[in-house]
Amino acid sequence: MQIVNSPTAIEPALQSACVTIGNFDGVHKGHQQLLGRVRSKADKHGYRAVVVTFDPHPLRLLTQKKTPPFITLTQQKLELFATHKPDACLLLEFTHAMAQQPPEDFVRQILVQGLRVKHLIIGHDYAFGKDRAGNYELLTELGKKYDFTVERVAPVMIENTVVSSTRIRELVMAGDVLAARPLLGRFYTVRGRVEPGFKRGGDLLGFPTANLRLVDELFPATGVYAVWAFLETTALPAVANIGYNPTFGNEVLSVEVHILDFAQDIYGQDLNVCFIKRLRSEKKFTGPDALSDLCQQIASDIATARSLFADPHIQP
Ligand code: RBF
Ligand code: MG
8 A cells, every 4th residue: 555645646547436435433334344345346447546635633633622532643554554455545635725725626627636536435424625615416417527437335233333533432431341342343542652651560469460552542441451552563461551550649640551470671662552451440459458449359350351351352
């Protein structure tokens, strides 16, 4: 997958393309269906498969309100796109000027003259431009004028719910990572570089933790989780604590990962944390036995997690 900022940078130059366009936050099952469809249509007709998306996310630039935390950052989005093997991703810098552009100008310049679109595939609720004027109906009209067809793909339903970025966000924020997984088609994952923490884990508690320098925006509810910790491509069974470590009165949200039966120094390495299941809420331990109570609790969390890792349904 070539990643380009302008249609003319795609090599060799496009003669015809099957295109999908969207924000694709989460690259969830609904988006995956679009990506698969773009690839198969392109193959069938001898077109090139192109994904068009924006950075920053249009909402981030346009709304005064606080935007929701995004499920995927651009870098992760591109990695996920690549697994669906489009020929190119056109990553357009989203600007105020672009937001003001009449939909027809955008379609003509980018899709028609730029990408030579022959077939455009969009999600069931997709619309772009000022006042969402660039909707399915308008695109179909423009398709007649500029000689491309438009296909709107029905939403993916899982257990009677429409797969949507909003639903996934709600589930993850509620800690229900187990329910978010089928909608995403993968475990909800955050990544971070392992950095030195307070050094309490190993010395004080006997459970050393990798503390992550976080880059993501969306975090599961505070609490304790069974996770797969990926070091490069190796999945290691682990437990993670997301929270404020109330026993120690920390101020900022931390994600700490204790990898089971593991004693390597991994400072400076990147860890991907795949959330399997929430085990409990974070507790504040007080009194003279606070430390040993916390230790016992963590030992019991690990025992619960161990019984999960053998489950064939949660394999990485
Ligand atoms: N800290 C708390 O204050 N309350 C907890 O309930 C809690 N649960 C934890 C569960 C696990 C599996 C792990 C690895 C850590 C937990 N901690 C908890 C965090 C502990 O305070 C932390 O590891 C130390 O602060 C060392 O950095
Ligand atoms: Mg630590």
